[in-house]
Amino acid sequence: MQHALESAREGAEASVRVSCAVRALLRSDAAADRVMRCLELNGLVFGGSLALGGVALPALVQRLGDALLVSEAEGQATVDAARAYADAALVVTWFAPMAVLSYVQSAVWWSEIATEVRLNAGGREAGGADGAGAADAAGGGDGPPPSRYSFVANEMYRVLLVCVLTLQSYLAMQLPWALVGIPLAYALTAWMCAFYCFDYRWVLDGWSLERRIAEFERRWAYMLGFGTPLALVGLTLPLLTSCVVYALVFPVCMVVAVVGRAPPAESRRVRVFWTASWLLRHALRVAVGGAAPQQAAPASGAGAAAPGSGGKRRKS
Numbered sequence: 001m002q003h004a005l006e007s008a009r010e011g012a013e014a015s016v017r018v019s020c021a022v023r024a025l026l027r028s029d030a031a032a033d034r035v036m037r038c039l040e041l042n043g044l045v046f047g048g049s050l051a052l053g054g055v056a057l058p059a060l061v062q063r064l065g066d067a068l069l070v071s072e073a074e075g076q077a078t079v080d081a082a083r084a085y086a087d088a089a090l091v092v093t094w095f096a097p098m099a100v101l102s103y104v105q106s107a108v109w110w111s112e113i114a115t116e117v118r119l120n121a122g123g124r125e126a127g128g129a130d131g132a133g134a135a136d137a138a139g140g141g142d143g144p145p146p147s148r149y150s151f152v153a154n155e156m157y158r159v160l161l162v163c164v165l166t167l168q169s170y171l172a173m174q175l176p177w178a179l180v181g182i183p184l185a186y187a188l189t190a191w192m193c194a195f196y197c198f199d200y201r202w203v204l205d206g207w208s209l210e211r212r213i214a215e216f217e218r219r220w221a222y223m224l225g226f227g228t229p230l231a232l233v234g235l236t237l238p239l240l241t242s243c244v245v246y247a248l249v250f251p252v253c254m255v256v257a258v259v260g261r262a263p264p265a266e267s268r269r270v271r272v273f274w275t276a277s278w279l280l281r282h283a284l285r286v287a288v289g290g291a292a293p294q295q296a297a298p299a300s301g302a303g304a305a306a307p308g309s310g311g312k313r314r315k316s
Contacts, residue, residue, distance in 0.1 A: 003221075003266070003267075004221035004266065005221070007219075007221035007222040007225065007263075007264065007266065008221045008222065008224050008225035009225060010222060010225065010263075011194070011221070011222040011223060011224065011225030011226035011227075011228075011263065012225035012226065012228045012229070013225075014225075014226060014256060014260055014263075015194075015197075015225070015226045015227070015228065015229050015230075015253050015256060016229055016252075016253075017256050017260070018252055020255075020256050020259065020260060021251070021252045021255040021256050024117040024120070024121060024255050024258075024259045025113075025117065025255065027117070027120040027121070028116040028117055028119075028120045030112070030116045031112070031113045031116035031117050031120070031255075034109040034110075034112050034113045034116070035109075035113060035251050037109055038106050038109050038110070038113075038247065038251060039247070039248065041102055041105060041106065042102055042106065042243070042244065042247035042248075043244070043247075045098045045099065045101075045102045046099075046102075046240055046243040046244045046247065047244060048094075048098075049090075049094065049095050049098070049240050049243075095240075099243070106247070110200065110250075110251065110254060111200065111203075113251065113254070113255065114200035114201065114203075114204060114254060114255070114258045115204065117255050117258055117259055118201070118204050118258050118259065121258075121259045157209065157280070158199070158209065160280055161273070161276055161277065161280055162192055162195075162196065164276040164279060164280055165188055165189075165191070165192040165273070165276050166189075166192065168188050168275065168276060169184075169185045169188040169189045169192070170185075172184040172185035172188060173185045185235065186231055186232075186235060187224060187272075188272075189227070189230075189231040189234055189235060190223070190224050190225075190226075190227030190228050190230070190231035191216075191220070191223055191224060191227055191272050191273075192227070193227035193230035193231055193234070193250075193253075194216075194223035194224070194226040194227030194230075194257075195212075195213075195216055195223070195227075195273075196250075196254075197226065197227070197230075197250070197253045197254045197256075197257040198212075198216065198223070198226075198257045199212060200254055200257065200258055201257050201258045202215065204258070213273050213277065214269070215265075216272075216273070217269045217270055217271055217272055217273065218265040218266060218269045219263045219264070219265055219266060220266060220269075220270040220272055221266055222263040222264065222266075223263070226253070226257070226263075229249060229253065230246060230249060230250060230253060233245045233246050233249060234246065
């Protein structure tokens with residue numbers, strides 16, 4: 001337990017090493033440019049949503065309510081109803097579609113950022129003498145480019161895995177026992193955020209999705225700490241505000257995960273993704289009538305972070 005707590009503390013400290021991320025970005029003009037594009041895009045989408053939903057829309061609804069005011073009670077009821085409809089319309093017509101487009105484009109840029117900073121780091125910082133770092137140095141993992149079907153199938157599998165983890169975290173928050181539900185939701189969210197950060201590193205190493213999950217679960221304590229800043233953002237702030245802060249913090253955590261030293265493995269693997277993986281595999285088998293996708297080659301260049309490896313398969 002003492003070792004696990006120490007690993008969690010190291011992970012939390014590593015995730016906020018802004019100086020490490022800044023040094024890595026300064027070595028690559030292309031990566032710095034992509035970060036600025038991410039900030040501009042997400043600032044426009046989520047900042048615009050905050051301005052519309054938090055300032056402009058309430059003011060407009062209030063003016064309409066005052067214009068239609070018959071009595072104070074009826075006027076307030078009209079304002080409340082109009083605001084509810086306006087909020088729903090804003091989510092459907094602006095926030096939801098723009099959030100999806102922003103995520104897709106940001107995922108492409110995040111992949112490019114990870115590739116650029118890793119190439120400019122030259123592997124000097126990324127690999128340590130222990131754990132995954134030694135494995136990275138020993139084996140290449142580069143293989144032929146994935147087929148279109150393999151790329152899409154495995155990317156969908158990774159995104160669905162994250163969606164299932166998000167659903168688990170939401171359900172945990174609904175538990176009547178706060179002392180159980182809140183810590184469980186925090187742990188699931190932290191692991192999900194950490195996996196998303198380190199997934200870019202392991203894709204570049206050419207690891208299959210199966211191996212990436214196994215290596216993550218061998219470092220469960222470190223990953224719990226590493227995902228804590230992003231988890232706190234998601235669990236404590238309002239939705240739009242958390243999206244803005246997440247867009248600012250995630251590139252830093254991702255770059256640190258890509259170029260930092262390999263985290264040490266725990267003596268015991270904890271299957272933190274077992275439930276999500278089991279549910280998803282069985283759902284996919286039912287949907288497609290076959291086995292869930294297992295591996296694909298790493299994305300190259302401007303591709304989004306695609307799970308899998310097309311090169312040599314290595315045992316965990």
